[in-house]
Each structure stands twice: as structure tokens, then as C-alpha cells.
Amino acid sequence: MSTAKESTKRVTVTELARMKSEGEKISMLTAYDYTMATIIDRAGTDILLVGDSAANVMAGWDTTIPITVDHMIYHAASVKRAAKRAMVVVDMPFGSYQGNSIEAINSAVKIMKETSADALKLEGGVEIMESIERILSAGIPVMGHLGLTPQSINKFGGYSIRAKEDKEADRLISDALALEKAGVFAIVLEKIPATLAQKATNNLSIPTIGIGAGNKTDGQVLVIQDMLGMNQSFSPKFLRRYHNLHEEISGAVKNYINDVKSSDFPNEKEQY
Numbered sequence: 075m076s077t078a079k080e081s082t083k084r085v086t087v088t089e090l091a092r093m094k095s096e097g098e099k100i101s102m103l104t105a106y107d108y109t110m111a112t113i114i115d116r117a118g119t120d121i122l123l124v125g126d127s128a129a130n131v132m133a134g135w136d137t138t139i140p141i142t143v144d145h146m147i148y149h150a151a152s153v154k155r156a157a158k159r160a161m162v163v164v165d166m167p168f169g170s171y172q173g174n175s176i177e178a179i180n181s182a183v184k185i186m187k188e189t190s191a192d193a194l195k196l197e198g199g200v201e202i203m204e205s206i207e208r209i210l211s212a213g214i215p216v217m218g219h220l221g222l223t224p225q226s227i228n229k230f231g232g233y234s235i236r237a238k239e240d241k242e243a244d245r246l247i248s249d250a251l252a253l254e255k256a257g258v259f260a261i262v263l264e265k266i267p268a269t270l271a272q273k274a275t276n277n278l279s280i281p282t283i284g285i286g287a288g289n290k291t292d293g294q295v296l297v298i299q300d301m302l303g304m305n306q307s308f309s310p311k312f313l314r315r316y317h318n319l320h321e322e323i324s325g326a327v328k329n330y331i332n333d334v335k336s337s338d339f340p341n342e343k344e345q346y
């Protein structure tokens with residue numbers, strides 16, 4: 075059984091490949107700020123994903139579409155300053171790579187230079203292959219993302235499970251194989267049937283990291299605010315809540331308000 079690592083040897087693409095070949099599961103969590111990233115890194119998470127889900131959980135947007143390259147850079151640089159062991163992967167935001175491969179490489183280089191991140195993540199398969207190849211040819215490691223790709227939410231018309239039908243499932247497998255052939259080091263599989271995620275995982279030599287894709291993928295990822303129970307309104311079937319931080323924080327804030335109102339805070343020991 076694998077457990078959280080305490081050593082500070084940095085997680086690299088080679089280490090992730092070793093983990094897949096030895097059947098050691100990969101843990102990935104999102105992070106968007108220095109303080110939280112420090113806690114998650116020291117706890118032993120293998121990968122810190124600076125997800126464009128920052129648009130939802132940090133900025134309150136309904137979709138990930140509004141977040142910009144500069145917003146992502148702010149979050150990613152904060153996370154990278156915290157990471158001692160975990161690999162830091164940054165989402166390329168909507169509009170920064172889909173246009174053409176020149177736009178993609180320019181965005182990728184800007185993110186890498188201004189954050190010192192370890193790798194980038196792009197949503198999509200063969201339709202963005204030229205951009206992926208260009209970024210890879212600059213020596214930047216790329217993580218793929220297939221299945222439910224939130225940047226295409228307006229095309230899908232909602233966040234329901236993807237690739238239930240054979241045609242879309244076959245397309246997902248051929249996209250995954252094409253990404254592997256291009257040199258991508260891992261692929262996120264989001265909200266697809268567990269059997270399809272297992273098939274993709276068995277057919278690939280690179281690791282798969284699932285979210286809502288069953289437990290046969292090589293690793294798992296969750297959004298940190300969701301798994302800590304900070305957001306009460308988001309309860310998809312795949313989410314396991316490890317804490318009820320919403321209640322804990324709310325309780326602490328209420329205690330603080332009461333202490334201020336009753337002049338209990340600060341007391342004599344808490345003043346100069």
C-alpha cells in the first residue's frame with residue numbers, strides 16, 4: 075500500500091512513469107495560493123494542479139472561461155513558491171492555445187517564465203495537436219485532459235458525464251493514444267464511465283489521473299475546496315468530502331464575532 079511521502083525529493087515526469095509501472099497510485103490536488111499549497115505539499119501530494127477551476131472557486135465565475143493567462147500566472151507563481159516536493163502543473167486557460175500553435179507557444183513560454191512551473195495542462199485531443207507538439211518541442215512537459223473538458227462547456231451544454239456512447243468513447247481512446255504518441259506525460263480523464271477510464275489506462279504507457287472516472291486510473295485528482303467541504307453547493311456523485319471546513323470556518327468566525335461584540339477579544343494577554 076502506498077502512503078504519503080515525507081521526503082523532499084521533487085516529483086518529476088520520470089518519477090510519475092515509475093509510479094505507473096510499479097502500480098503506485100498518483101495523488102493530485104488543486105492549489106491556487108501559497109498557504110494552501112504549502113499545507114498540501116508538506117502533506118505529501120505528488121502533483122499540485124493550478125487548475126483553471128480557480129475561475130470557479132477563487133473568483134466565483136460559473137465557468138472556467140473568463141480566467142486569463144495573467145490570472146493563472148498569479149496563482150501558479152504563488153503555488154510554485156510553496157512547492158518543495160510536488161510537481162506543479164498549470165492549466166493553460168481558455169483562449170491561450172486554441173487559436174494556433176504560435177499563440178500556444180507564446181502563452182506557454184510566458185506562463186513558464188513567469189511562474190517557474192514544472193508542466194502545463196491543455197484540454198483536448200487531436201484538434202489541438204499542433205499546439206501540443208509545438209509546446210513539447212520547446213521542452214515543456216504537457217499533461218493532457220480528455221472526457222469532460224470544462225473549457226468546452228458551451229459546446230457540451232452542461233457538466234454531465236461524457237463518452238457514454240461508443241462513438242465518443244472510441245474517439246477518447248484514439249485521442250489518448252495520439253496524445254501519448256506526441257509525448258504527453260500524463261492524461262486527466264474527467265467524468266467518464268469507469269470501464270472506459272480503465273480501458274484507456276490499460277492501453278496507455280503514460281499515467282492517467284481520474285476525476286469522476288472510477289478507481290482503475292493511475293491516480294486521482296480533486297479540487298481542494300471540494301474535498302475539504304468548503305463548498306456546500308457542489309455535490310457530484312464522484313466527490314468524497316474529507317472534512318466539513320465550511321462548518322468549521324463558519325463556527326470559528328461566529329465565535330470571533332461574539333468575542334468582539336462582547337469585548338472578550340482581545341483580553342489583557344492579547345494586548346501590548
Ligand code: KIV
Binds near residue numbers: 125285295
Ligand atoms: O481545473 C481543474 O481543477 C481541473 C481538474 C478538475 C482536473 O482541470
